[in-house]
Amino acid sequence: MVSDEPLAPDLLAQVLEVPTARVDEVCMELATRYQVDDRGFVLQRVAGGWRFASHPDLAPYVERFVLEGQTARMSAAALETLSIVAYKQPVSRAQASAIRGVNVDGVMRTLQHRGYIEGVGRDPGPGQAVLYGTSRLFLEKLGLDSIGDLPALGGFVPGPGVVEALEVGLRLDAAPRSDMVEPAEGARDDAADDASFRSPW
DSSP states (O other): OSSSSOBHHHHHHHTTTSHHHHHHHHHHHHHHHHHHOOOOOEEEEEETTEEEOOGGHHHHHHHHHTTTTOOOOOHHHHHHHHHHHHHHOSOOOOHHHHTTTTOOOOHHHHHHHSSEEEEEEOOOSTOOEEEEEOOHHHHHHHSSSSSSGEEEOGHHHHHHHHHHHHHHHOOTTTTGGGGGOOTTOOOOOHHHHHHHOOOOO
């Protein structure tokens, strides 16, 4: 309760002079007991350590208290860039820019300033660019114990049918579709205009 960040089991073990395995065992027992008793708080494993937190069911009330008067939000660009770093780490600024299709230098600096990403190494290639990864604060904010707990990307990727339709629609040499044939002269109207520009999916 006196720590402002999750406490690592080995540190708790050192302070309490008990084996690390025993610390994890007791913390799991406490977490289960609090859940069974339906307490307003939980003991959770996050960012490689243990911490107390308010119960998820109370989030709306906690938000009203904590977010009162706060207006700062992460931009879409920041969220997209942070997602790239989270899933592709370690990644350089140039690599993140290539994935997003725009320069991300400013956004990366902001994310680093906020403590969500940090330098984790250097690219062995020419220039030895700094490689970035997510920080412990990132895991803590998302309530994750490790980066491996991020949801799989499979659920966010479109199916093969959609990808194929996109590829066909983007080909310059694609043959005209039968339902996009020009109507006879004089028969064209607004409805025909709409039909001729229908998306293939």
